[in-house]
Amino acid sequence: xxxxxxxxxxxxxxxxxxxxxxxxxxxxxxxxxxxxxxxxxxxxxxxxxxxxxxxxxxxxxxxxxxxxxxxxxxxxxxxxxxxxxxxxxxxxxxxxxxxxxxxxxxxxxxxxxxxx
Amino acid sequence: xxxxxxxxxxxxxxxxxxxxxxxxxxxxxxxxxxxxxxxxxxxxxxxxxxxxxxxxxxxxxxxxxxxxxxxxxxxxxxxxxxxxxxxxxxxxxxxxxxxxxxxxxxxxxxxxx
Numbered sequence: 001x002x003x004x005x006x007x008x009x010x011x012x013x014x015x016x017x018x019x020x021x022x023x024x025x026x027x028x029x030x031x032x033x034x035x036x037x038x039x040x041x042x043x044x045x046x047x048x049x050x051x052x053x054x055x056x057x058x059x060x061x062x063x064x065x066x067x068x069x070x071x072x073x074x075x076x077x078x079x080x081x082x083x084x085x086x087x088x089x090x091x092x093x094x095x096x097x098x099x100x101x102x103x104x105x106x107x108x109x110x111x112x113x114x115x116x
Numbered sequence: 117x118x119x120x121x122x123x124x125x126x127x128x129x130x131x132x133x134x135x136x137x138x139x140x141x142x143x144x145x146x147x148x149x150x151x152x153x154x155x156x157x158x159x160x161x162x163x164x165x166x167x168x169x170x171x172x173x174x175x176x177x178x179x180x181x182x183x184x185x186x187x188x189x190x191x192x193x194x195x196x197x198x199x200x201x202x203x204x205x206x207x208x209x210x211x212x213x214x215x216x217x218x219x220x221x222x223x224x225x226x227x228x229x
Binding site: 004035040041042043044045048058059090092101102104105106107108109110 | 120122125148150152157158159160161162165167206210211212216217218219220221222
């Protein structure tokens with residue numbers, strides 16, 4: 001299994017508070033992703049990174065920011081959490097060298113976030 | 117942008133019966149297609165992928181999928197389902213244009229004894 005660790009695994013927070021989720025990989029892969037999973041929607045891409053300090057928006061990026069200061073760490077921040085951001089968040093990595101669309105993804109075990 | 121449709125939200129099959137999970141995609145160019153499986157409380161695990169070549173691809177755990185360009189489909193099959201196959205299954209398509217991967221909403225599989 002790919003070495004991907006997400007922390008925390010569970011978090012409950014209040015509306016309006018900032019939240020940071022962490023993804024740590026030990027595979028030295030170039031691409032890292034944050035997805036959210038909601039019933040009826042499958043997984044939707046929030047942001048992704050194709051290298052240190054190189055990030056781009058995904059399908060549902062509003063209200064989220066990311067940072068990647070080291071190859072192994074990819075942080076997802078909710079600056080001011082809202083109830084609509086209650087979801088399960090998955091980090092994924094891929095070993096694609098030139099692109100992110102044709103390489104299989106390896107997923108962490110997810111972070112369940114509840115915003116009350 | 118590309119899109120993926122999994123028409124069946126929930127499927128129930130008896131152990132030992134055959135299984136087919138449907139996946140339809142919308143994408144103008146040659147797609148990169150994937151099937152993933154998710155057990156409760158876990159992340160997704162790759163079952164198989166199709167990039168080019170033989171349209172029938174074999175994956176792990178005895179699964180296979182067939183790419184049919186004329187029908188824009190990539191259905192997942194297994195000849196004989198085991199109780200341990202109960203999980204949620206996701207089809208995904210990779211897009212060169214968007215440089216990302218889009219997932220279907222998933223099909224939950226229940227296996228009856």
